[in-house]
Amino acid sequence: MTIELNQNYAKLPDSYLFSTINKKIASFQKEYPKADIIRLGIGDVVLPLVPGVIEALHEAVDEQAVRETFRGYGPEGGYDFLRQAIAEVEFQTNGINIQLDEVFISDGSKSDVANIQELFGQKISVAIGDPVYPVYIDSNVLSGRLGDFEAVTGKWSEAIYLVGNETNRFVPELPAKKADLIYLCYPNNPTGMTLTKDQLQLWVDYANDQGNVIIFDAAYEAYIQEDGIPHSIYECSGAQTCAIEMRSFSKKAGFTGLRLGYTVIPKALQINGQSLNKMWLRRQSTKFNGAPYIVQKAGAATLQEPAKSQIADNIQYYMENARIIREGLEASGITVFGGVNAPYLWMKVPNGLSSWEFFDQLLTRAQVVGTPGVGFGPSGEGYFRLTAFNIHEQTLAAVERIQSFLAVGLG
Amino acid sequence: MTIELNQNYAKLPDSYLFSTINKKIASFQKEYPKADIIRLGIGDVVLPLVPGVIEALHEAVDEQAVRETFRGYGPEGGYDFLRQAIAEVEFQTNGINIQLDEVFISDGSKSDVANIQELFGQKISVAIGDPVYPVYIDSNVLSGRLGDFEAVTGKWSEAIYLVGNETNRFVPELPAKKADLIYLCYPNNPTGMTLTKDQLQLWVDYANDQGNVIIFDAAYEAYIQEDGIPHSIYECSGAQTCAIEMRSFSKKAGFTGLRLGYTVIPKALQINGQSLNKMWLRRQSTKFNGAPYIVQKAGAATLQEPAKSQIADNIQYYMENARIIREGLEASGITVFGGVNAPYLWMKVPNGLSSWEFFDQLLTRAQVVGTPGVGFGPSGEGYFRLTAFNIHEQTLAAVERIQSFLAVGLG
Known part of the structure; x- marks a missing residue:
């Protein structure tokens, strides 16, 4: 046996x-x-x-060469200097009240997007875009939530598909059946399409109304050129009680080989009195040992001049x-x-x-x-x-x- | 709801x-x-x-500053230059036949040790040392395998404890009941004790006989000073069909803040015809995007002079x-x-x-x-x-x- x-x-x-x-x-x-x-x-x-990042990396490497400035294990949630800079530059200056301890630094958005489902029960229903970045699906398949793959339709038997097409210009309608966990990615990979703040507000209102959680993948927000397109789901009213947002330095600052991302989980996001912020801290403290110090220094450099x-x-x-x-x-x-x-x-x-x-x-x-x-x-x-x-x-x-x-x- | x-x-x-x-x-x-x-x-x-690592880091950072040598996403399992160097220096030169594609690079041993249980069924029995590095337990608790914590005994209701004490000099006996997954760590954290090759061979034989899998955490092997203490479980005959080994650069080369480790899964490790090597590759490809290029270059530097x-x-x-x-x-x-x-x-x-x-x-x-x-x-x-x-x-x-x-x- x-x-x-x-x-x-x-x-x-x-x-x-x-x-x-x-x-x-x-x-x-x-x-x-x-x-x-x-x-x-x-x-x-x-x-x-960019030169500003290269300079920060060299400086951080030199710090690691000297006992007085050497850094070993860092905090699992990330160094305060980076968490604070993100909270300020990416959120507070845009009028969004996100605090240092609501920002969790990681080795990249892919890890966070794949791991976040661990916080939820085994039998929850999952709504996922179609077309979609495959990691949302695969991570839930490996956790046994999406049933079986049906080769004829190309669909997973238990997944709820949020279909994007020419008619809806790749902004799907609200799901017809109960969807506990909803993955949204805007600007979207793969379609490159966006939604307006009003369109996103519909999802936030729906999630708050139904008791759902939205995973908002904002990996491409830095590419938004037009006004009226939300950079963060927290621009929508009520999002802090229903949404988790993931951001990445990969596409924004060319960190695909340097590996750095972060996940925002507001303390207001509570399910039956349980704080998802606390659960994620526990998850990361148990299973992760932080992103490299030198990479976090590089990340902080991207948030200021000249980088x-x-x-x-x-x-x-x-x-x-x-x-x-x-x-x-x-x-x-x-x-x-x-x-x-x-x-x-x-x-x-x-x-x-x-x-x-x-x-x-x-x-x-x-x-x-x-x-x-x-x-x-x-x-x-x-x-x-x-x-x-x-x-x-x-x-x-x-x-x-x-x-x-x-x-x-x-x- | x-x-x-x-x-x-x-x-x-x-x-x-x-x-x-x-x-x-x-x-x-x-x-x-x-x-x-x-x-x-x-x-x-x-x-x-050490200076040899610092130099490698600076060189790698400079490569990232120039388009011709810039590296973005790397292979999820790690760069071949590092996987090959590990296979050669850490295993083949010691007469152990481990190949490049049996070595998976990660952001540290803690992540691997915590994530490896994902490959196994929900209802397997788990044997864990006592005393023990907490991550083996916590990662299995979060996956629901260890039952409930009993405050009076300090034990998890479903865990199989491999008790170390003065009498057995912290080398536990084989478990009395069926233990599907067995975590061993030698040199041990926290006791600092080791076992001999003969003692480890008993566990390997037992696992092969029973169809169990051993997770061998060798994070501290570089500290072994005496002869006759195994640096790798693969020094034991038959280990490639029952054991996964984890190694770390953290304690060996001071990489606690740089984040680099690896997991060895021999291709010979098959359960009912399913390859754990393939499953782990899939797991890492789905949920991880590789360790930073510059850190992998630093890791490779540790395997040669002067570092x-x-x-x-x-x-x-x-x-x-x-x-x-x-x-x-x-x-x-x-x-x-x-x-x-x-x-x-x-x-x-x-x-x-x-x-x-x-x-x-x-x-x-x-x-x-x-x-x-x-x-x-x-x-x-x-x-x-x-x-x-x-x-x-x-x-x-x-x-x-x-x-x-x-x-x-x-x-």
Whole structure:
């Protein structure tokens, strides 16, 4: 009688989206070693860390070289200097009352987004966008909450899908059935679309009314260009009693390789008298030992000059790419969503091709890599995600190749 | 009808061991602001990072400043340069056949030790040392496997305790009842004791025979001074089919603030045809985004010169502290375990005092901080942990204070 394994692992389809993409690229490269592939696929930044961050890192490393300034274990929730700076710069200066001890520093938003479900009961219902960033789903599948995968529909039997489509411009309606835990991500990955403060307020009111909790993934808020788009869910009235917000330094400051993020859990968020803020502190104290001191120092540097302006310039650089892609595709008659307040562009695949068919054709005929929409859920079928994370020259070249490829006609 | 929470959080006693200690220190310091407290409590290093590591960090930071060498998202399991170096230097050169893809890099051993239980079923039985590093217990409590806490006994109703005591010299006997998952830590935290290869082989044979899995926490292996003490469980025959090993850079190379560890899961470790190596890769790919590139470069530097020798010198420095404490306490007639192949010393509290009573007296009368043994489990009652992680001068001063305090007599 051997030990019982977590059988939910066997339920997850074999390959993670980006592994499959990488395998397809590797296979093509093997066949055509000289092919010059341009990647607008995985949402990874390409610009190096800004000088202000590099300087902060060197300084922090030097502190670690001397006994008097060496830092070992840090507080599991993060150093006060960073928690305080975030509370002030990201929230209080925008009129949002978030305090130091409501901000929990982590090694990245992915970890937090995946771990947050641990605070909840085994049998809660979970509402998730479709299309969606796969981690919300996978982490709940591994915890056994989403039932079984139905290959025909591409859906999990127990998940509540919040369907985004052309009609609702990727802002789903409130769920028809009871949804205890609701994942929202705006600006959205993968669609690049946003919602207005009024639209978000509807969700907050609904959650407060029903006793639900919203996980608001704001990883891309720094890319918002237009007024009237909420940067934080706490801009909405009542959000502090129903919402957890996650933020990341990855896309904002190019920290994808440095690993830093944070989760905001207001003390007002209580369920039957239990504080989720306290539960998360306990979770993090038990299972995590804090983000590296030198990385937290780098994070704090991003919130002040000179790094702050340098980072803002990088975001404008990427948003110029987004404009190039959007306008280039539209000039070829493609319907494009996103790319205005987000680094993601969500294009409608022409000629009724499936999103993987389009992926294969774009790779083999134009040597451009994007992400098939269906990889983000069944409602992503027929769409394709491109990202603004490349240098201008490559982005321009990619758009020209896509235009030529579309002009010749799809296979 | 509000969302259901994970009720296991409410089961965990309110304060984590080290928080309680810190509160007691803070309260004493508030009353006596001029008190000069020496800390031999929390197992955190005090020597700064060695020059070879500092140099590697600066170099890696500079790579992150330039587009051509900038690294964003890394592989979730770690960079090959580090996985390969670990496989070679830590295992293959010692005649142990561990390959690159059996080594998973993480942000520290605490995370891995806490997360590994996710791979197993909800209803498995769990055997845990007593005394023990609390994370093995707490992570299984939060997953609902250990039942309820019984305040009178200090035990969890469903846990199988592997009791260490003076008689067995803190090497417990094989469990009397079925134990699916077995946590072993040698050199041990908190007792500082080790087992021989023959003793460890008994556990490996038992696990293979019964179909159990052993989690072997080898965080302190670098402190082993004597021959015949296994550095890795894979020195035992058959361990690759039943054991997972965790290692850390924290205590070995002073990375407590830099955050780096790794978990070894041999491909031969299969349960009913399911590979735990594959499951862990999936777990990490889904819920983790890798350790920082610059920290992984620092980790690789520790495995070669000049850092390797610099680190070995630091370990000898701490082991000299261990000798000072051990001999000093023994000179005062105290029975002391550990401190020979580990940075921890486990002293028997004299005069029948409880370990918290001894903590309070040592703090208030000698201004020395240690860790009450009972904080590591009921069998720790009557014991007290001291660590070798301080500078010589402070360690010597602490031992003198303890000796004077013992000479005056306990309260």
